Amino acid sequence: MITYEWLYILAGSFFAVWSLLSLRDTANNKRLGNAAFWGLLAASFLFGSHLPDFGNGLLVLAMVGIAGAGGLGRSNPETTSLEERFNFSALLGNKLFLPALIVPVTAVAGTLLYNYTPLGDTGLFEERRETLILFGVGVVFALAAAMVWLKAPVMAPAEEGRRLLDSIGWAAILPQMLAALGAVFALAGVGDVIGSLAGQIIPDGSVLLTVIVFALGMALFTMIMGNAFAAFPVMAAAIGIPLLVEGYGGNPAVIGAVGMLAGFCGTLMTPMAANFNIVPAALLELKDQNGVIKQQIGTAIPLWVCNVAIIYVAGFLLWN
Amino acid sequence: MNYWPLAGIAIVVAGFALRFNPLLVVVSAALATGLLAGLEFVSVVEALGAAFNDNRYISVTWIILPVIGLLERYGLQQRARGLIESVRGATMGKLLVIYLIFRQLTAAIGMKDIGGHPQAVRPLVAPMAEAAAEKSHGKLPDAEREKVLAMSAATDNVGLFFGEDIFFAIASILLIQGVFESAGYPLTPLQLSVWAIPTAICAFLIHGGRILAMDRRLGRLPE
Numbered sequence: 001m002i003t004y005e006w007l008y009i010l011a012g013s014f015f016a017v018w019s020l021l022s023l024r025d026t027a028n029n030k031r032l033g034n035a036a037f038w039g040l041l042a043a044s045f046l047f048g049s050h051l052p053d054f055g056n057g058l059l060v061l062a063m064v065g066i067a068g069a070g071g072l073g074r075s076n077p078e079t080t081s082l083e084e085r086f087n088f089s090a091l092l093g094n095k096l097f098l099p100a101l102i103v104p105v106t107a108v109a110g111t112l113l114y115n116y117t118p119l120g121d122t123g124l125f126e127e128r129r130e131t132l133i134l135f136g137v138g139v140v141f142a143l144a145a146a147m148v149w150l151k152a153p154v155m156a157p158a159e160e161g162r163r164l165l166d167s168i169g170w171a172a173i174l175p176q177m178l179a180a181l182g183a184v185f186a187l188a189g190v191g192d193v194i195g196s197l198a199g200q201i202i203p204d205g206s207v208l209l210t211v212i213v214f215a216l217g218m219a220l221f222t223m224i225m226g227n228a229f230a231a232f233p234v235m236a237a238a239i240g241i242p243l244l245v246e247g248y249g250g251n252p253a254v255i256g257a258v259g260m261l262a263g264f265c266g267t268l269m270t271p272m273a274a275n276f277n278i279v280p281a282a283l284l285e286l287k288d289q290n291g292v293i294k295q296q297i298g299t300a301i302p303l304w305v306c307n308v309a310i311i312y313v314a315g316f317l318l319w320n
Numbered sequence: 321m322n323y324w325p326l327a328g329i330a331i332v333v334a335g336f337a338l339r340f341n342p343l344l345v346v347v348s349a350a351l352a353t354g355l356l357a358g359l360e361f362v363s364v365v366e367a368l369g370a371a372f373n374d375n376r377y378i379s380v381t382w383i384i385l386p387v388i389g390l391l392e393r394y395g396l397q398q399r400a401r402g403l404i405e406s407v408r409g410a411t412m413g414k415l416l417v418i419y420l421i422f423r424q425l426t427a428a429i430g431m432k433d434i435g436g437h438p439q440a441v442r443p444l445v446a447p448m449a450e451a452a453a454e455k456s457h458g459k460l461p462d463a464e465r466e467k468v469l470a471m472s473a474a475t476d477n478v479g480l481f482f483g484e485d486i487f488f489a490i491a492s493i494l495l496i497q498g499v500f501e502s503a504g505y506p507l508t509p510l511q512l513s514v515w516a517i518p519t520a521i522c523a524f525l526i527h528g529g530r531i532l533a534m535d536r537r538l539g540r541l542p543e
Contacts, residue, residue, distance in 0.1 A: 004377055011380045041379070048373040054362065057369025060347065068344040074366070080393050089395025089402060096391055096399045097431075103384060104429045104487065111510060128508050131416025135489045140482050142387045149396050164433075165382060170343055175491035176378040177346045179498030184350040184364070184373035186502050188357035197321065197479055222432070225336035229492060230346075233499050237443040241503045252505045256484065256496040257515035264481040268474075269489075272337065279475035280437040284446055291470040291476070299478055299527045306522040 003126040005049060007136045012045030018162050022075065030073030034166065037066045041173065060180075075166040077159040090235040099146040106138030107131055110271035175229055181232030195242030207248050209317055215308045219266035220261050224271025226262030235259065244315070254315035262307040268300040269293060328353030371502065378494040386429065400426075400434045404444055412453040413535030416475050417528045419445055423479025424517065424520060428486035435476050446472040458536045471534060475527065480495060482523035484514035 008080070019039035040063050040248055048056055060234055088165050089096065111131045113209065114120050143157055164174060185191065202210050215234060221231035244250045267273045271290060281289045288294070328349040335345030347368070354364030387394070387405075404429055407418050419435075426434045435441070449472045454460060460468065488509035500507050 007380055008376055011376075011383050014383050014386070029473075044373065045376060048376060051373075051374075052372070053366035053370040055369065056373045057367075060368055060372045061365070064343045064347045068341045085393070085395040085398050087395075089398035092394060092399070094399065094403070096394065096396050098398075100387060100391060100431055101429060103387065103489075108510070128506060131488055131509050132380065136380065137388060139383050145388070145481035146387065146390050152390060152393065152412070156393060157386035157390045157488075160393050161386035164385045164392075166390045168382075170341070171380055172382055174342055174346070175377050175495045177343055178371065179367055179375040179495050179502070180371035181328075181346050181350050181376055182499040183374070183502035184354055184367055185325075185328065187367055188328070188353045188359070190328065190353065191327050192323060192428075192505070193323055193539075217530055221333065224333055227336060229495060230332055230336050230342070232492075232495060234332060234516065236496075236499045236503070239330075241391065241500070241505070252500055254508050254513045254515050256500055256507065257493070257512040257536060258519060260496055260543075261482065261485065261519045264334060267476060267481065276437075276477050281470070282478075283437055283442045284469045284473060286466050286470060288466065288470075291466055292473045292484075295467065295470040296476040296477065298530055299474070299523070302458060302526050303519070303523055306526070307519055310515075310518050310522075314518070 001123055001126055002133055004129055004133070005016070007133055008045045008048070009181075010140075011135055012042045014161070015042035017158050018165055020079075021140060021162055022156060022166075025075050025077070027306075028073050028075045030071060031075075032073030033066055034073060034075065035171070037063055038165075060177075062091055063170075063173065064177075069300060072169050074169070076161060077163050079163065094098040099149070100141045101141040102145060103135065103138035104142055107134040110134035110137070113273075122186065140220055147179035178229050178233050182237060185233060185237040191242045193238040195247075198239055198243060199247075201311065202243075206314055207244075207250075210243050210248065211311050211315070212308055214244060214255075214259060215262035215304065215311065219269075219304055221272035222263040222266030223272065226267075226270055226274070228260060228267055231263050231266070235263075242300070244311075248316065250311075250315040251319040254311055258307050258311045258315070262304055262311075265300040265304040265307065268296040321359065324356035325353045327356055327376040332431055353538030374502075378491060378498055380490045381491060381494065384489070388410060388433065390433070396399045397434070397439060400441065401444055404440065404448070410452060411456050411535060412449050412538075413462070413532040415452050416445075416472065416531045417427070420470075420475050420524060420528055420531070423476060424524060427480050430487045430489065432480060432484050432487075432490070435480065437473060437476060441473050441476050445476065453538055454536070459543065460538065461541070464541065467534070468538075471531065475531065476496030478523055482516075482520045486513055486520060488513040516534045 015038050019035050022034035092238050107301050114130050215233045222228045240255050244255050280290050331349040350368050423435045448468045450468050453468050493509050493512050
């Protein structure tokens with residue numbers, strides 16, 4: 001049976017290659033930090049299942065220490081020039097989109113085939129894990145197809161991938177870290193505490209009002225923190241899971257997915273999300289640094305109302 | 321009831337708002353929450369390590385970077401620009417609505433870096449929208465010109481935010497999955513990502529409608 005462990009070995013070897021390439025990259029004066037950070041992540045993928053919990057905890061603390069001390073730098077691996085890229089794009093045309101399409105097509109078509117044909121009876125994949133495993137398969141197919149088609153140098157995918165990874169930097173593990181925070185919150189009973197507090201404030205039995213408080217909390221926390229990812233574990237532990245799912249028996253998939261999107265409406269309205277809202281105002285040389293936000297409020301508010309309606313209708317009325 | 325673990329939430333909110341390194345904020349919040357709930361330091365580190373290890377699948381998504389990077393090496397960004405440029409000559413409303421759907425659809429199949437403010441909005445979308453608006457409505461007053469540019473950037477954001485979650489292998493979807501799984505509710509990425517579709521349609525209708533309304537309003541400006 002193919003499990004996540006296979007996927008972790010694949011990802012672990014990618015990160016190990018990136019760590020080694022970082023180590024060799026003398027043009028980056030923080031190369032040791034990069035090599036150590038991606039090396040630790042590779043170790044987590046390759047050996048995490050065999051390490052004791054405390055060892056994995058120390059590994060996390062070490063990665064956070066490197067990132068917190070500013071130990072990561074941006075790399076600039078050798079690549080094609082802008083002019084060469086223009087020429088290639090004219091030569092290759094819209095077919096350039098095709099290799100990227102292989103990934104979602106493999107994963108979605110594979111998942112459908114696996115679940116709705118007798119293929120599923122073979123038990124080839126670990127239960128509920130088939131989509132992400134097939135995503136990994138799709139990446140391998142897409143890489144192979146692109147390499148054969150483009151006849152690229154052998155190390156090109158690794159170096160180009162490293163360029164993109166280093167532009168993301170430590171933020172690459174932030175979502176995983178936030179999910180871990182959610183688990184620690186659950187262990188410490190944060191959800192129970194807030195659930196009981198909120199239960200006293202929100203009138204008993206009002207599903208719609210609870211949905212509104214949940215979606216409003218997502219949007220407001222996102223506006224304060226500038227990040228819906230950070231707001232999600234907090235609001236899920238506080239209201240989403242204890243009240244909406246457990247208390248009122250709502251559909252967890254709708255509450256999770258659309259709750260996150262209610263947070264995205266908050267992202268449209270906050271200067272704290274500088275990359276999306278303040279940086280473009282500067283790039284476009286607007287006089288008003290909040291000019292972009294002002295154009296977004298008119299979309300964000302009605303869309304937030306839509307999200308509340310979707311959670312209420314699809315998560316409760318149609319579900320029960 | 322022990323209310324102290326709530327301090328962890330306060331740390332997350334304050335730490336992000338004060339712009340500390342988010343990884344430091346998150347780990348401090350986790351350690352503080354565990355200690356205040358009465359756990360030993362070693363057990364908190366163990367809990368954090370176990371939870372990080374259980375959620376490794378969220379970071380698996382980065383293995384797509386070599387594919388995207390390789391295609392960029394051979395001009396993916398330039399081809400996307402070519403596609404956007406091919407609608408030159410359209411009205412400002414039509415141009416931005418087409419860009420909105422283009423951004424939503426490419427993000428929905430995992431190509432979220434194909435647009436963006438430095439790569440597409442500043443060099444391409446904003447100047448094209450401005451030129452199209454002036455072609456239909458004549459020279460714009462400064463305040464209106466700024467609104468057209470700002471609307472171009474807004475369209476990029478709306479298209480990205482309300483397209484990307486349709487792609488199942490994206491961090492936000494897997495984060496939702498991780499949080500619910502930790503709480504005892506196993507979900508699959510596709511179960512979650514299909515629920516991004518209704519909101520994506522609403523976003524297209526609302527924002528698309530606002531773009532077209534702006535184009536009409538510019539046409540009614542007094543000369």
